[in-house]
Each structure stands twice: as structure tokens, then as C-alpha cells.
Amino acid sequence: MTWHKLLRHETILALLTVLALVVLASQSDKFFTLDNMLNQGRLMTEVGLIAVIMTFVIITGGIDLSVGSILGLVAVLLGVFWKNMGLPLPMAIGLGLMVGTLAGLINGLIITRFRVPPLIATLGTLALYRGIAEGISEARSVRGYPDWFFVLGQGQFLGVPVQLWILGVVTLVAAIILGTTVWGRGVYAVGHNETAARFSGLQADRIKLAIYAASGFAAALAAVIFVSRVSTTRSDMGTGIELDAITAVVLGGTSIFGGRGSIIGTILGLVLIQALKNGLSLAGIKSDGTIVLIGAVLILTILLSNLFHRNGNR
Amino acid sequence: MTSDHAPAFVAKRTGLVRFISTYGQEVVIAGAIIALFVLVSLVSPRFLSANNLNTIISGNAYIAVAAIGMSMIIITGHIDVSVGALIGVLATISGTLATAGYPVWIAWTLPILIGVGINAIVGALVAYGRIPSIVVTLGMLSILRGGLVSITGGAWINDLPPDFHLAQQRLLDIPVPIWFMVVLTLGAFMWMRHTAFGRSLFAIGGNIEAARAAGIPVERRVVQVFMIHGAFAGLATVLFATQLRVIQSTVPPNLELTIITAAVIGGVSILGGTGTVIGSTLAAILFSAIGSAMIFINVSPYWLRAVIGVLILITVLVDIARRVREQRSAKR
Amino acid sequence: MSALLQLSRVSKSFAGIRVLKDVDFDVRPGEVHALMGENGAGKSTLIKIISGVHTPDEGGIIRIGDTQHKALSSRAAARAGIATVYQELLLFPELSVAENVFLGHAPRTRLGTLDWSLMRRQARQLLDSLDSHDLDVDAKVGTLSVANRQRVEIAKALSQNARVLIMDEPTAALADADVRRLMIVVKRLRERGVGIVYVSHKLPEVFEIADRVTVLRDGALIGTHPIAEVTEQSLVAMMVGRDIAQLFPKPVPNIGDVILRVKGLCFGDRVRDISFDLRRGEILGIAGLVGSGRTEMALTIFGITPATAGSIELDGRVISISSPRQARDLGIAYVPEDRGLQGLVRPMSIAQNVSMASLHRVTNGLFMRFAEEIRLAVDAIARLGIRARGPEQVVGQLSGGNQQKVVLGKWLATNPRILIMDEPTRGIDVGAKSEIHALMGKLAQEGMAIVMISSELPEVLGMADRVLVMNGGTSVATIGRAEASPETVGAAMTLATRSLEVAQ
Secondary structure, eight states: OOHHHHHHHHHHHHHHHHHHHHHHHHHOTTTTOHHHHHHHHHHHHHHHHHHHHHHHHHHTTOOOTTHHHHHHHHHHHHHIIIIISOOOHHHHHHHHHHHHHHHHHHHHHHHHTSOOOHHHHHHHHHHHHHHHHHHHHTTOOBOOOOGGGHHHHHOEETTEEHHHHHHHHHHHHHHHHHHHBHHHHHHHHHHHOHHHHHHTTOOHHHHHHHHHHHHHHHHHHHHHHHHHHHTOBOTTTTTTHHHHHHHHHHHTTOOTTSSOOOHHHHHHHHHHHHHHHHHHHHTTOOHHHHHHHHHHHHHHHHHHHHHHOTTOOO | OOOOSOOTTTSSOOHHHHHHHHSHHHHHHHHHHHHHHHHHHHHOGGGGSHHHHHHHHHHTHHHHHHHHHHHHHHHTTOOOSOHHHHHHHHHHHHHHHHHTTOOHHHHHHHHHHHHHHHHHHHHHHHHTSOOOHHHHHHHHHHHHHHHHHHHHTTOOBOOOOGGGOGGGOEETTEEHHHHHHHHHHHHHHHHHHHSHHHHHHHHHHHOHHHHHHTTOOHHHHHHHHHHHHHHHHHHHHHHHHHTOSSBOSSOOTTHHHHHHHHHHHTTOOTTSSOOOHHHHHHHHHHHHHHHHHHHHTTOOGGGHHHHHHHHHHHHHHHHHHHHHHHHHHHTO | OOOSEEEEEEEEEETTEEEEEEEEEEEOTTOEEEEEOOTTSSHHHHHHHHTTSSOOOTTOEEEETTEEESOOOHHHHHHTTEEEEOSSOOOOTTSBHHHHHHTTSOOBOTTSSBOHHHHHHHHHHHHHHTTOTTOOTTSBGGGSOHHHHHHHHHHHHHHTTOSEEEEESTTTTOOHHHHHHHHHHHHHHHHTTOEEEEEOOOHHHHHHHOSEEEEEETTEEEEEEEGGGOOHHHHHHHHHSSOHHHHOOOOOOOOOSEEEEEEEEEETTTEEEEEEEEETTOEEEEEOOTTSSHHHHHHHHHTSSOOSEEEEEETTEEEOOOSHHHHHHTTEEEEOSOIIIIIOOTTSBHHHHHTTTOGGGGEETTEEOHHHHHHHHHHHHHHHTOOSSOTTSBGGGSOHHHHHHHHHHHHHTTOOSEEEEESTTTTOOHHHHHHHHHHHHHHHHTTOEEEEEOSOHHHHHHHOSEEEEEETTEEEEEEETTTOOHHHHHHHHHHHHHHHHHHO
């Protein structure tokens, strides 16, 4: 297939990441410690969950800008279900996950049933979901969650942060699905040429509905972890996270036009971004400088990638 | 199967029918604004006070101005998610220049030039680097956001000289923001309707291959339209920065979303190739009116964004339905 | 009479492959010069050289009027009055007719702005000169029919004072009545002194309208003759290089009982009450002009546009097909008309394409069995004679004929009992054409029921056991192999129109 081309982008990225890690480690001896690595993993999880599923979305040629809003909405609803409605916390969490999945499903319906381009559909739901979150919470925040809840976001299991395990499992499952199952094949086919996929009997609409629902679920899961990590609920949570996720995915080699991409690439992209953020900060460079660098890295990577793949994908 | 008996609505139409079908969206928004005013003023007459009207129309003038540039970008088939950050950066530059003692007209115009320059780079990356505009502007968003914090170090700008506040001044007793908005909107509208350059934007967004075949220098135009968009962002900054007492060091949240939304609801199709800037200006006024109305009728303004979200979706659904209907009848 | 345009010894190579070899070609004012040849003969390369899109290899000369060029840029070609109306119309759906006609060279006012009223007036004049009085200059092009859009394209060419007008397969997407009107337009242009290069493979049209005809085959010039000096047979022989009969090796049919019965099938107004039977082992040819609803009928049976009325019986059982997946599960396969868009995922490999309609055969529950997939592809490559480096090769790199074989391989892998083929040999070189025909014959002999939609009359006559003629979305005649001839089938196609017109 395009394994050849795929590998080329990922290898470049992997080399770049290793290079970055080496350089950053040399700038600060606090960088390459186990403690720090694990902590960064913890911080990276929310974006990571969303980015892993976003890979599927972008491979099908779509995009989901509403994930940040879904995160905020679920975070707010968590507070509402638990505090205002008095539901037991596990049930509140379960409901929250369901709402997030439902929100993603609605995205999928607007896109498949009404044929609205994903960019504008999720732009609309970005406003809608965030608006609902703001309307419900009225900018109040909820606190006082029970201690056991914080294990999720702040605890450890076998020395590794809990949420990192979750990210690991999700990543593994996603990679397996994308790379080795019929579903994954369907995702690539729909991304390359949806018409031909349909004509071959693939259920393109069902595939798309599933991934947008999954995207909503990932955002909801990220919300739960986020709330657990910062011990509070606020309606502006997750603002801008969609951009971080998309940056990681595109950096990882997934083509914005669809058809090309891998989970490994996304993870490498994530790692590179997080490493840059952390390493540069430890080396004394302010965090804003890193954000600038990340933006520049994104543009440069795509530029270089374009130069290598002259013939493009379509 | 005779196919030359074109469907009835294509054959000779009356001027009014044609006007409505071309400017339908604008008419709808204007109607919505009027309806809103009427309804809310029935409940709360103070809604129509000169003061409030001024707040409504002048308050969002900067969004209308920025939406003009954004409309052009979307008509050409691209998008810019970094414009909010750009305005934040330009506002800081403007404020910094003013407090550093430079004459105010420099504080007003230099940011415009910088906006043009930054967007020239974005345009070049999109047109010649062949990078999708969503990706370039995502990257630029990061760069600008980080850059803003770097420059300001997080500090806010307070002691702005009094003559800096252009947006609070009046010319011939009409607030400056309204002048900006009306003049720029009408000017842009005429330009896009009556110049070859303006029409070429519709061509590029409508069918890029046909545009090329017609001799339009597509890549050059894309760079140029991004530069024009940067200029409008700069002009919007003048209004934005000069209506505040303090210029914050953060990017105004969701500003780009509001601007894009104004353009889309104003009838600029996200599919490219169609739309007018009058619609986007009216939409910006509509948002402002809705926001104000909500306060007056005691609905929590926190629901404003949800309302806007619904409006986007409805507008897009209608646009798509129209295109599907046209395609189907065209296949005759 | 001196030529408007003259090409001498023009050649063109792409990536080392010679696509045009020492071709001479000229266009005189006030003539219709037909350009014919099989797909891949070099016609489109030739016209692209004339219009300046491609530059010819060393050694060729292009003479326009009195000046000689080695090559033309598209701007120079436009300035010289050379315009092309392509098959994929290059129009802007959201803009008006007048604006489309004049985009890029619109009249200006003294202020430098666009002169809309002059534009509209001139567009009106141009359309009137093309006998299109009912076409509104303010109409949005997106709302127009294909025929009207084509007229806008022609008006566009005229607005730039075209003296040489190249028309690339102009009637490919037109219904019969529009073809007639186009012929009138072309004749008018000829009267005005425009030189027209008419690229087409529709013999009747060429005979009706052309003054001279040039035939290309495999990139070489076979001959240029006045139309009076050629016949259909001689033209086909020149294009194809061998006797027609040789092209269609049809083994003795082995026709069984009815496997599919379509009754009163409808879809909107595109498929109107069509009924027919299909037997095992038979090849049912579906003939008809473009716009007669053949593909639409196939898409309805295949589930892309499920029937709105009527019934389909498979093996005597009434079934309803609402998705391609369902059709496939029932044993119906559809090899589409547009193989690039509908048939293949070009960036993927042969193996991935071949397995696409039979994924359940190469999976273990949820997981792919890649080795199994490769094996499936290897089988297909061998069985169909696909020329490729291997099952891993990207399909987009294959030739048209081999690509079509991959699509066929994909559907054969589903073990269908009914195979619908839509323009099975369009855009394929002669060699691969006869290979595919041979395959079809063999499949039919093995019991498969085949529906073959084709616009190439020789193919229909050569391969079909029965010919179903369609027009206006329904069947108007069924002709057995023995009675089928260009006259009977051709008459059936036009007979229907007349009766439709009478009905109106």
C-alpha cells in the first residue's frame, strides 16, 4: 500500500523526536528523569485520547472541531449530575460518557444524514455544545469530589499514572483496529474514495457515525480525567484542545485530505509536542515560546512532507 | 427527452424574484434584526434607546469589519482560524505603540501593515506551499498566541493616551465604528461586485480549474486575498483596541469563531464561490442584537453561544438543501 | 484555401512513452474536421497540443496562419483564436451565464470596473447567434441542464473570437434532442468560417456533420480523408486495425432459465417502468443513447438508488434491494461506468482493491488476513491476465485496461451470479478490449447472467444474445441476436423518441 510512504513520514518524525529528546535532555538534567516523563504522560493524556480518535476522523477526510466543547459540556454535566441531581458519582460518570458519545453521534448524523461538511458542522456544534455548557453552569464551578475520584487523574498504578494506562489501552486498541481489522480498512477506503467504497458495498455512513461517536466518547473520557486531575469543574474546560489534537495528528503524518495516517504517527506527534513544551520550559524558555515553536514545526513538517510527496494523494 | 424547456424558475424572472433569490440570506437576516427589535422593544422599550442601539451596532463593528476579510477568504474556498489571535497581537502592538509615545496615527496604522505582512506569509504557504489553509492557520494560531504572551510577558496595557480611543469618537455625530463598518462594507461589496479582481475570488472558490483555464493567476490571487484579509483584521483591530480602556495580553477567546460565524450566517457558503459581505455585516449586528436582547428580556446571556451554534447549523443546512435542489432540477 | 492551423510531424512523449508519432493535421476555415480513434489513440493529446496545454517534442511544427511555432503556450493559443470545449465543462455553477461567458476577459467601463450591462448584452447576442434564445443570461449556471451548459461553453469560446473551435466528445452527455440542436449550432459556426475540430467516436454524427475525417491509431496518423471517401466499415477498420468480427470472439451460448425478473421498475423520473427478464448464461446487451436511463436502471438494481416502485424477482423470489451491500449478498455485481471514481480506490494496491467487495472472505471475524488477501489478488491477476508488478502495486499506476480488470476481479471475487457491466471497455486499448470480451464470453458460458450496458454498437451487436433498447428510462424494444443490426437497433433508439414526442 502506501506503507512505504507512510513509513517515510513516521521515520522522519521518529528521528526528529529522538533528536528533540536528546537535545532537550542535554539542556536540563531534570528532563530525562522517570518522574518527569511520567508526569508529562499524565499531562498529555487528555489531548492524547482525543488525538488518537481524531486520527480516525481525519483519515476519513473529516475533522471534529467540537471535541473541546464536548469536553467542557461533559465536565459541566458531571458536576450537575453529581452535585445538583445528587446521583452517585459512578453513575454520573457513566451518564457523562453517554452524553459525550451522543454529542459525537449527533455530529455524525449532521455529517452523514444532512451532508454538511465536517468543518462547518463541528464548527456549529462547537458553539452549540459550549453554549449549552455555559448556559447550564453559568460559569460557576463545582468542587468537593470524593477522594477516590482523584485516583483517576492524580493517582498511580504500578508506578505509572492511572490515566496513562488508560491512554495506553485506548492507543493499543485503536492501533489494532485501524491497522488490522476490517473496520480500519473501511476507514482508509472511505478516506481515499468514499464513492468507490460505497460502490463496493462498504457502509460508509455507518463507519463515519461510529468514528464521530467515538470522538465524542474520547472527549467525554478526557473530561472525566481532566476533572479528576484538577479537582474541579468549569465550563471553559477544553477550550482549544481540538487544535492541539489536530496538530498532533497532522504532525504525525495523517493527511488532512484523508486516506493516509497512523496511530503511531499521532503518538509520535503527541510525544514530540509534549516533550518540546516540557523540555523547553525546563531549559528556561517560557511556555509561550514553545507554543510558537509548535506552530512553526507543524507548518514546516507539512511543507517538507509536501515536497517529498510530489504526486500527492488524490 | 427534451431538455431545453428549462425549469420554470430559470426562465424569465421578474426583478424582485431575482433580487430575493440572489440576496435571500441578507434579506432574511435584515428581517430577523427588525423582528427582534420589534419584539423586544414591545417587552422592554428601552431596548430601542439611542444609547442601546449605539452599543449594539458600534459594539460589534469590529467583528463586522473583520468578517469582511474573512468572507473573502471563505469565498475563495479557504479559511482562517488564526484571525482572533492576530487581532489580539495587533491590538497589543497598537497599545504598546501608543503608550510608548508614538503619535496615535502610527499606533492605528502600523498594525494594519503588520497584519498584511503576516497574512502574506500565510497566503504564500497556502498558495505555493500547497498546505491546506486549515493547517497553516492552525499553526499560525499557535505562533501568534505564543508570540503574544512572549511580547507582553502577560502584562496588560493600561495607561493609554486619551486620543487613542478612536472608537469612542464621533464624526458628524455618528460614531466612528459605524463609519468604518458602513464605508468598508459598502466599499468591499462594490469592489467584489464590479471589479475583475473581486469576481476572480468567486471564480477561484467556485471552480479552481476553470479559474486557471480562464487565465486567472490563482496562486497570486490567494496570496493577495490573504493580505487583504490581514488589512481588514488590522482595521478591525483599530476599532477593537480603541474601544477598550485596557488591552489584555490574552487572545480574545473564540473571536475567530464569531467572525467565521458572522460570515457563514451572512450567506457566505463554506463550500466557496458565493456570498456577500453585506450579509456578514448584518449577521454581526444580529449577534449583537441577540446578545443585548437576551439581557433585556432576562435570558441568561450564557445561552448566546448555543443560539449562535444553532443558527450556524440551520444556515448551512438551508444552503446545502438549496444546492441539492438546484442540482436535481439541473439534471433535467 | 489556406489552413487556419497546420501541424506537421508533431510528436509527444510522456515519461518515455511515445503517445503521438509524427502526426500531420490541419484545420481549414469553415470546415468541420472530425478526429477519430480508439481511446488511447492520441486524440486528447493532439488537441491539448493545439490548445497549448502540452508542448510537443522536438521536430514538430505548428503553423498558425503565416507564423510558425515550435510550441504554443495556452495564452498564445487563446490569442490565436483557438478555443476548446472540453467534456468536463469548466464553468462556475454559482455565477451567471453572462459572467461565465466573459470571466477573465470581461468588458470594462471607463473607470476600469466591469461593464455588466455590456456584458449581458454581448452574452445575449452570442447566445442568440447560437440559436439559444431561451437561455437566460442571468441564470445561474448551476441550474442549467448539461446541454445548456455546453452552449454557455461554446458562447465562451466565441466571446474570445475563436477561429478554431475544438469540441471534445461534445455529445457524450447529451440526450438525443440536444444532439440535434448541437448539430445545428455546429453548422452555423461552420457558416461563419470557424474551423471546428470535432473529436467523437459516434459514427452517425461524424457522417452527418464532418467535411473531413482524420483517424489516429496508437499515436500514429492512419489517414485524413474527405468524408465522401469513407464508409463506416472503412473508418472502423482504420480505427481498430482489424476486422470487426475478430474483436468479439463469442463462444456458443449456454442459456438457461430466468434468474432475474424486473417488473415495472421505477426510480423517480429517471427509471420509468422498465421490465425485462434475464437468463442464466445469457449476455443481455442494453443499448440506448446517453440519457436513456441505462446506468440509472443499473444503479437501481444494484441498490445505490433503490427502486421507488416496481419489483425485482431473483430465482422467483421477490426481493427488495436497498444498498449495494445487499445486492452483493444476493449475488449481484456491478462494474461501474466511471472506474476511477466508482470502481477503484486508486491509491490502494491491487490486493486491497480486489478484496474490497469480499472483505468477509479475507477476515477472521474482525481481523484481516493479509496473506489470504494477497492470495485472492494473485488468483485474480492470473485469471484475468492483469499486467502488473505484483499484488502490492498501486492500482493508479496501471493502464486503463488493467485497471478495469482489477475492478472485474474485485467483483468476480464475490462469486456473483449476475454481473452488470456498465461500458465495460470504455477507455481501454484494443488488446485489453478483446481480452475482456473473451472473459465475458467464458463467464457466460459458465452460467453467469451478464447485463452489458454499452454505447458502442459494434460491441453490443458482437457480444449480446439479446439487445434491450432503452429510451426515456424505459425499454422500447427487445431484439434477438439474429435480428440485431445497426439498422434495427439504431431504428429502435430513434423510434422511441418519436413516440415520446408524439405523446407530448
